[in-house]
Amino acid sequence: MSLSTALALLLMAASPTAAAEPAFPMNFDLSNGSTERQTPYRTGSHGMESHGTDSDFLFSVAVPDGTYRVTVRLGASDAAGDTTVKAEARRLMLRNVETRKGQFIERQFLVDKRSPVLTAPPANAPGGTRVRIDANDAKEFTWDDKLTLEFLGQPQVSSVRIEPVTAPTIFLAGDSTVTDQYAEPAASWGQMLPAMLDNSIAVANHAKSGATLKSFITELRFDKLLASIKPGDWVFIQFGHNDQKQQWPQTYVDAATTYPAYLHLYIAEVQRRGAHAALVTSPERRNFDERGKIKDTLGSYAAAMRKLAAEEHVPLIDLNADSRAIYEALGPDVAPSAFNDNGNDKTHHDNYGAWLLANAIAEQIRARIPALAPHVIAPAFVPSRPSSAAAVAIVPSARHSSQRPAGS
Structure with missing residues (x-):
C-alpha cells in the first residue's frame, strides 16, 4: 500500500467529516498474492467483495460522490491474462484486454459514483x-x-489508481432497457455505452427499472441527476415502455398530450442548468408478424418524441427505428439470443442485445451530436448488419439471478 493510500484510509477512519474527503490519488496493489487481494471490504475503507469466483474478483474503495479516473495496470510477470473490467453495477469499461506473460498494459476510464444522499432543502x-x-x-x-x-x-x-476528476458527462434518464441491470443474464444499452466512448468522458446511468417520466421525478431521481450536472454536460432521456401503460393510472401519460409535455419539462430543467438534452426513442419489443417484421407497440410515443425533438431543436437518437432493423436482421429464430431469460423476455436484453443497441446509440451519437462525436471509439455500426453473438462474447459477471428485471 502506498503512503498516500495509507493516509487516505487514516483520514477516512478518523471522523464522519474526514471520511468525506480522503486523500488522493489512491494506489492499490492488486497483483496475485498481494495483501489487498486477501483483505475483505471494510466499511469506510477498501477491500475485496464476497462475490466472485476462483479467478474473477470485485474490489471496492469508499469514496465520496463524484467522477473518478481509474487507471489499471493489467498483466503479470508469471502468467498471461485476458481481462474484462466492469464498474459499479456491471458497467462495461474494458473488454478482453489480452496480456502476454511478462507484459503490462495501462488503461484508464472514468466512473461515476453516487449515493442516494441529496442536499437537504431549506426549512419548510x-x-x-x-x-x-x-x-x-x-x-x-x-x-x-x-x-x-x-x-x-x-x-x-x-x-x-483512483483519483477524482472533473470531466464532461453523459447522464442517462430512463427505464429498465437503459438502467444498470444488477445481475446476469439481463443487461441494458446504458451499461455497455461506457465501452463505446473514450476515457475523457463519463457515463452516469440514473435510469431505473420500471421508471416512468412521472416516477423518475417523484422518487427524486431527477433531483439527484439535476444536482449533479454541470454546464456542458449531456442528458439522454428515454421513456415510453412504462409510460404507455394505462393499467398504471398514476404514471400513465398520453402520447399526444402529457408525454411531450413531460419531455418538454425535462428538457427545460436540463437546459436551465446550462447542460444539453438529447431524446432517445424507446427500443421496440420483440414481436414478429408472419412476414418477419416487428410489430408496432411504441410507435405513437416514438413519433411524438421525434416531433418534439424537431420542435425543440434537440438531438434525436432514434433507437426505436434501429432496434427494429437489428431484430429484423437477426430474424425470428436468432433474435431471442439477444434477449434476457433465454429469449423468453421480449423487452429486456442480455449482454449481446445490449451491446448491439449500445453500438446503435454510439453510431447515432457520431452522426447526430457533433460535440460528442470525437468521444466515440466504437467501430462503425450498421443496424441492418449486426454482429453475431459469437463475435461479441462479453464475459458474464459473477452476479447471476433467475429473476427478470422489474418493469418493462
Whole structure:
C-alpha cells in the first residue's frame, strides 16, 4: 500500500467529516498474492467483495460522490491474462484486454459514483434528503458509499489508481432497457455505452427499472441527476415502455398530450442548468408478424418524441427505428439470443442485445451530436448488419439471478 493510500484510509477512519474527503490519488496493489487481494471490504475503507469466483474478483474503495479516473495496470510477470473490467453495477469499461506473460498494459476510464444522499432543502421547503431507492436498488453496487470494480475472464491485475476528476458527462434518464441491470443474464444499452466512448468522458446511468417520466421525478431521481450536472454536460432521456401503460393510472401519460409535455419539462430543467438534452426513442419489443417484421407497440410515443425533438431543436437518437432493423436482421429464430431469460423476455436484453443497441446509440451519437462525436471509439455500426453473438462474447459477471428485471 502506498503512503498516500495509507493516509487516505487514516483520514477516512478518523471522523464522519474526514471520511468525506480522503486523500488522493489512491494506489492499490492488486497483483496475485498481494495483501489487498486477501483483505475483505471494510466499511469506510477498501477491500475485496464476497462475490466472485476462483479467478474473477470485485474490489471496492469508499469514496465520496463524484467522477473518478481509474487507471489499471493489467498483466503479470508469471502468467498471461485476458481481462474484462466492469464498474459499479456491471458497467462495461474494458473488454478482453489480452496480456502476454511478462507484459503490462495501462488503461484508464472514468466512473461515476453516487449515493442516494441529496442536499437537504431549506426549512419548510418541499423535497427530500435521499433518493427513494427500493430493495432491488440496494442490491446494486451503485447507490452506496463505495466505488466497485469487477475483474473478469482471466484477469491479471497489477495495480489500480483512483483519483477524482472533473470531466464532461453523459447522464442517462430512463427505464429498465437503459438502467444498470444488477445481475446476469439481463443487461441494458446504458451499461455497455461506457465501452463505446473514450476515457475523457463519463457515463452516469440514473435510469431505473420500471421508471416512468412521472416516477423518475417523484422518487427524486431527477433531483439527484439535476444536482449533479454541470454546464456542458449531456442528458439522454428515454421513456415510453412504462409510460404507455394505462393499467398504471398514476404514471400513465398520453402520447399526444402529457408525454411531450413531460419531455418538454425535462428538457427545460436540463437546459436551465446550462447542460444539453438529447431524446432517445424507446427500443421496440420483440414481436414478429408472419412476414418477419416487428410489430408496432411504441410507435405513437416514438413519433411524438421525434416531433418534439424537431420542435425543440434537440438531438434525436432514434433507437426505436434501429432496434427494429437489428431484430429484423437477426430474424425470428436468432433474435431471442439477444434477449434476457433465454429469449423468453421480449423487452429486456442480455449482454449481446445490449451491446448491439449500445453500438446503435454510439453510431447515432457520431452522426447526430457533433460535440460528442470525437468521444466515440466504437467501430462503425450498421443496424441492418449486426454482429453475431459469437463475435461479441462479453464475459458474464459473477452476479447471476433467475429473476427478470422489474418493469418493462
